[in-house]
Amino acid sequence: MFKKLLIANRGEIACRIAATARRMGIRTVAIYSDVDRDGLHVEACDEAVAIGGTSSADSYLEIDKVLSAAIETASDAIHPGYGFLSENPVFAKECAAAKIIFVGPPATAIEVMGSKSKAKKLMESAGVPLVPGYHGEEQEVSYLSQKANEIGFPVLVKASAGGGGRGMRIVESLDDLETAVNSSKREAKAAFSDDHLMLEKFITEPRHIEVQIFADEKGNIVHLFERDCSVQRRYQKVIEEAPAPNLSIETRKKLFDAALAAVRAINYVGAGTIEFIADANQFYFIEMNTRLQVEHSVTEAISGIDLVEWQIRIANGERLPLSQEEITQNGHAIEARLYAEDSITFQPQAGVIKHLKLPFDEVRVDTAVRSGDVVSIYYDPMISKLTAHDATRELARSKLLHAIEETEIDGLESNRQFLMYALGHPKFKSANLHTGFVEENANSLLKPDGYPDQLHQALAAFLLLKQRFEEHMDIVDAHNKNPNPWDEKAGWRVNGPGLFEVDLSYNGEIKSCLVSIEKKHFQILKPFKTKMLMPAIRWDSENYGSLLRSVETKNKSINFYADIEHVTFFLKERTLSFASPRKATTSNTDALDETSFTAPMPAKIISVNVRAGTEVTAGTTLVILEAMKIENPIRATKSGVVETVFFAEGDIVEEGEILLKFTPGEIN
Structure with a gap:
């Protein structure tokens, strides 16, 4: 067995590989x-080498840098x-x-199966069912248009290299x-350095x-069962499970046979x-991923096999540890990917994770971030993978x-x-699933x-006032006895209660609260009226704790x-985040008003399609942003004329920065 392994990756998968290697x-x-110098994967390994850069292209995709790091550290394998x-x-x-073991398949297999068009030709010769489509070399738009008409709309335009x-x-x-x-060409070029495309009939x-x-x-080949990855957003998997539910024994056997035939065809x-797509009557090959999958944890759960260990042993020239007959399936597993992204638009988010509490005692947790870490615009915004296994x-x-x-997360949206909505949906419960x-x-x-x-508005106002008072004076009991924070030090007046005004902003909607502080109570006087006892607070850290309240003779706590x-507030059914800047301001992710367009997230500008004086109609793409390798077009909401463009291609913008000025109106 080799002695030292360089992990040419980052994030949770690098931590995952390091854990198995350490055990072995x-x-x-x-x-x-440069972005990852404080990353958890750096701590998880015995040694670490800085390769510089910020984006994927000038760091983890730089072959020379990766190989130099392996040679410098005398690594036997990567x-x-x-x-x-x-x-x-x-x-x-x-x-x-370089005489370094690559923990993966032969380069020839990667080359053939990495090109979706070449792979489909090979699978066709191996008798594996294919979706009707075009997988050729000609890439002119006019030719692709002709082929799309022959296939019949709707069609799926796909990058020939890569996936996800x-x-x-x-x-x-x-x-x-x-x-x-x-x-598609721009996005494929940025992600895989290859903009070759293919067309397929879109199966509804x-x-x-x-x-x-x-x-x-x-020459030994086995399968470790199947996974269903039908719950997707933006064409990316988000919930996966094994085995696939509602699949007949006959269909499952045919899937295994087709998969093994595909592997034999390339001496893998x-x-x-x-990967296959399936409808009620048939399944079709779509691609082969010549690597470990993000969702490998569900397979590990039902098989009891450490897939990374198997990869390492095979790369070391060993036989498969088990035969097909010795591999057994146990129970069911479901994985969910927790991302830093908007729950409605799925726009990726970037920023500081102020607080993170993951359910390590409940399920398998794969992560590489902690409270205080930064989710950057340069890489995938995954926070964690959560995998549950049961009978x-x-x-x-x-x-x-x-x-x-x-699970609790604060500082950016997730x-x-x-x-929660997806896992609780009746169609998910009944496994009535498809990619739509x-x-x-x-x-x-x-x-x-x-x-x-109103209860949570009142409690938010109370906590904000408490934090603002504590910023200026030492009024926290060191032994956690939860005194009234305003007793004898602030907010108390000889002739009556102290009055304070706090602005609460929730999803951009601002309400101004007038708060009255008394000895044992506090009141909200506007925009509604309520009076309650000061809640006790159990502090776990300077900013995190629990509010303890008595409700109908029972004590209830809110983290x-x-x-x-x-x-x-971290509630079971939802997370409530109130913003309250010292001077609260309204923000809108699409536009400050009808004349300005702003960046909805930190991002890189990859295309500016207009200049000062350009006349546009509603729906015209003005600027295209890229964050976490995903393109996000900014479109005109009305017809009009562009006044000023403030940024150029290649610029990095922060969330809320004005991209351009725009004058709405009729155009000729």
């Missing part, structure tokens, strides 16, 4: 960009994880040339094809089912996933839902609410919350995070 007695080396260089055949070849939904667009008509092709209401396979150098070695699907679903309800599940049930899955009730400008 293998020393590990981390690499890190594990690429997933994403980045994991499916780059040039990297695999360079590793071999990057460079993928559904096109309903010929009029929309050119825009989709150009956008398909399920996304994949088979995990392993092969060794001796290592871990891989054969049945319903038990696993309930366990995962409870774990997500117990998709926690969406995950989210869009089809948008009204119930992507619904905005109303303004919080919260608070500072001088915001309060967040």
Whole structure:
């Protein structure tokens, strides 16, 4: 067995690989960009090498930098994880040339299966069912238009290299094809350094089912069952499970046979996933991922097999540890991906994680971030993967839902609410799923919350005042005896209660609260009236604790995070975050008013489509932003004329910065 393993990745997968390597007695080396110098994956490894850069292109995708780090640290092998260089055949070849073991398949297999068009031709010759489409070399828009007409709309435009939904667009008509092709090419080039596209017939209401396979150098091949990854947003998986529910024994056997036939066709070695889409009557090959998958945890849960250990052993030239007959399936597992993103629009978020509490005691947790860490614009915004395993699907679903309800995050938005809605949806419960599940049930899955009730408004005002008083005076009992914070020091007046005004902003809606502070009570005098006892507070840290209240003779607690400008309550059913700047201001993610457009998130500008004097109609794309490798177009909401453009392509903008000025009006 080799002695030292360099992990050519970051985040939770780098931590995951390091954990298995440590258990196997293998020393590990981390690499890190300028953004990741304080990353948890750096701490998880025995050694670490700085490779510089900020974006993926000038850090983790730089083959020379990665190989130099491996040579410098005398690493015997490199594990690429997933994403980045994991499916780059040039990297695999360079590793071999440097006499460094690549923990993955041969470069030839990566090359063939990494090109979706080449892979489909090979699968067709192997008898694996394919979706009708075009997988050729000609890439002119006029030719792609001709092929799209032959296939029949709607069609799916896909990047030939890579995966994860990057460079993928559904096109309903010929009029929309050119825009989709150009956008897909840009996104594919940025993510995979390859803008080659392919077209496929878009199958309505398909399920996304994949088979995990392993092969060794001796010609032994096994499958580790299948996964259902049909719950997706923005063409990316967000909830995965194993085994796939509501699948007949006959269909499951055919899936396994097709997957194994695909592997035999390319003399494969290592871990891989054969992905299919399936409708009621048939399944079709869509691609092979020649690497470990993000969702490998559900397979590990039902099989009891450490997939990373198997990868390492096979890379070391060993046989598969188990035969097909020795691999057994136990229970059901479901994984949910917790992202820093808006729960309704799925716009990626960036910023500081002020508070994070993950349910380590409830489910398997894969993460690489902590309270105080920064989610940057340069990489995937995943916070954690949560995986529940139990005897049945319903038990696993309930366990995962409870774990997500117990999860707390503050400082930036997350998709926690969406995950709870999805796991609790009747169609998810009954496993009536397809890849359009989210869009089809948008009204119930992507619904905005109303303004919080008066109780939580009052408690938010109370906590904000408390934090602001404590900023200026030492009024916290060191022994946590929860005194009245205003006793004899502030907020008390000889001739009556102290009056304070606090602005509360929730989802951009501001309410001004007039608060009266007394000895044992506080009151809200406007915009509503209520009076309550001062709640006791149990502090766990300077900003995090629990409010303790007596309700109908029972004590109830509410966990919260608070500072001088915001309060967040962590409730089972939702997270309530009130902002309260010293001078509260309204913000709008699309426009400050009808004449200004702002950045909805920290991002890089990759395209500016207008200049001063450009006349546009409603719906025209003005600027395209890129954050976490996803394109986000900013479109005109009305017809008019562009006055001023404040940024150029390549600029980095912060959330809320004005991108351009615009004069609405009729145009000729």
